[in-house]
Amino acid sequence: MTKTAERRPVAHPPVPPLPAPTPAGRRRRRLADQARAYGFLLGGLLCFALFSWGPAIRAVVISFQRYTPGSPPAWAGTANFTRVLDDPEFADAWRNTLTFTLLALLIGFAVPFVLALVLNELRHAKPFFHVVVYLPVMIPPVVSALLWKWFYDPGAGLANEALRLLHLPTSNWTNGTDTALVSLVLVATWANMGGTVLVYLAALQSIPGELYEAAELDGANLLQRVRHVTIPQTRFVILMLMLLQIIATMQVFTEPFVITGGGPENSTVTVLYLIYKYAFLYNDFGGACALSVMLLVLLGAFSALYLRLTRTEGDT
Numbered sequence: 001m002t003k004t005a006e007r008r009p010v011a012h013p014p015v016p017p018l019p020a021p022t023p024a025g026r027r028r029r030r031l032a033d034q035a036r037a038y039g040f041l042l043g044g045l046l047c048f049a050l051f052s053w054g055p056a057i058r059a060v061v062i063s064f065q066r067y068t069p070g071s072p073p074a075w076a077g078t079a080n081f082t083r084v085l086d087d088p089e090f091a092d093a094w095r096n097t098l099t100f101t102l103l104a105l106l107i108g109f110a111v112p113f114v115l116a117l118v119l120n121e122l123r124h125a126k127p128f129f130h131v132v133v134y135l136p137v138m139i140p141p142v143v144s145a146l147l148w149k150w151f152y153d154p155g156a157g158l159a160n161e162a163l164r165l166l167h168l169p170t171s172n173w174t175n176g177t178d179t180a181l182v183s184l185v186l187v188a189t190w191a192n193m194g195g196t197v198l199v200y201l202a203a204l205q206s207i208p209g210e211l212y213e214a215a216e217l218d219g220a221n222l223l224q225r226v227r228h229v230t231i232p233q234t235r236f237v238i239l240m241l242m243l244l245q246i247i248a249t250m251q252v253f254t255e256p257f258v259i260t261g262g263g264p265e266n267s268t269v270t271v272l273y274l275i276y277k278y279a280f281l282y283n284d285f286g287g288a289c290a291l292s293v294m295l296l297v298l299l300g301a302f303s304a305l306y307l308r309l310t311r312t313e314g315d316t
Contacts, residue, residue: 056296063289080290084278090291092266093274097250100181100270104249108189109242115193116200117226130201134194141191145258148187149174152259174260177267184255184268192248196241203237204230236309243306247299271295 038045066076084090119129136144151158152173160170174180207230215225231238253272256262262269262277269277271291278288 059289059292059296062285063293065286067285067289068283069285076286080286081294084287084290084294087287089266089269089274089277093269093271096181096266096268097252097270097272100185100252101246101249103182103185104188104245105242107185108193108249109245111189112193112196113200113238116197116204117230119197120201120204130198133197136191137194139191141254142258144191145187145255148190148255149259152183174268175264177264180260180264180268184252184259187255187259188249188252196245199237199241200234203234207233239309240306243302243309247302247306250295250299 062073063080064075064077065073066079067073115133119126119133122129139147154160154170154172154175157173159173163170172179173183211229211233212225215229220228251272252270253276256268256270256273257276260268262273272295275288275291275295278284278291
């Protein structure tokens with residue numbers, strides 16, 4: 001019986017190392033990566049350019065023109081701004097908008113934070129209550145406003161019916177000059193607080209439990225734990241949501257348009273509603289764009305503050 005020859009491994013020549021990329025090669029590779037990234041972003045950038053940046057630039061141009069449908073635009077300088085500033089509704093619109101924003105901060109900013117604190121302490125049925133709180137956000141804004149319009153009806157509305165059952169005095173709600181704006185703030189708070197509550201819940205759940213345990217060992221009660229632990233740990237989220245709420249509430253339109261129509265006695269005319277009246281009721285697109293530019297400058301200042309604070313927090 002012959003012996004099988006032992007197989008020996010074949011020696012391969014060593015593989016030479018890859019040459020180190022030159023600075024020019026690294027630059028070309030970086031440019032190629034950036035080109036691919038911007039290629040993927042091209043669709044979104046085109047949408048922003050066509051539907052956001054383009055109309056915004058066009059509005060700035062029209063604000064300095066005498067522009068009416070069916071006639072060629074003519075340069076008007078600052079005449080549109082002067083006419084808007086002299087309009088008696090201008091002061092009413094800005095006063096109502098600022099009052100609405102202040103009331104929204106007092107009511108609509110505190111309520112979501114308290115709800116988030118309560119939901120964070122629940123031990124059972126958390127997902128159910130999360131859905132219940134977020135449900136108003138999923139209702140279309142116009143449908144929500146129509147529901148509240150029926151709710152506020154001074155005759156057979158659900159609000160006054162509930163007050164009658166409790167033997168309490170009824171209210172004019174949106175039909176009274178002193179209650180209409182507050183009523184709209186309640187609608188906006190109910191319709192938009194779901195997202196804010198979920199953001200607060202995420203911030204609360206990121207707080208280390210050891211901080212609360214240490215506070216309890218030091219004898220801190222619930223309010224003291226909220227003051228000395230919860231608020232300091234969520235101060236950045238609170239500040240960001242406050243700025244975003246200011247920007248959003250200063251653009252309120254749906255509730256005054258659907259529920260009150262700007263009344264009674266212009267007590268709920270907001271800046272955005274006045275822009276709508278200039279453009280679609282008065283056919284004065286120059287005045288509407290001039291008022292839009294004023295609002296743009298103010299909201300741009302808040303947006304710049306938001307970006308500055310966000311960048312500062314990211315650097316720290």
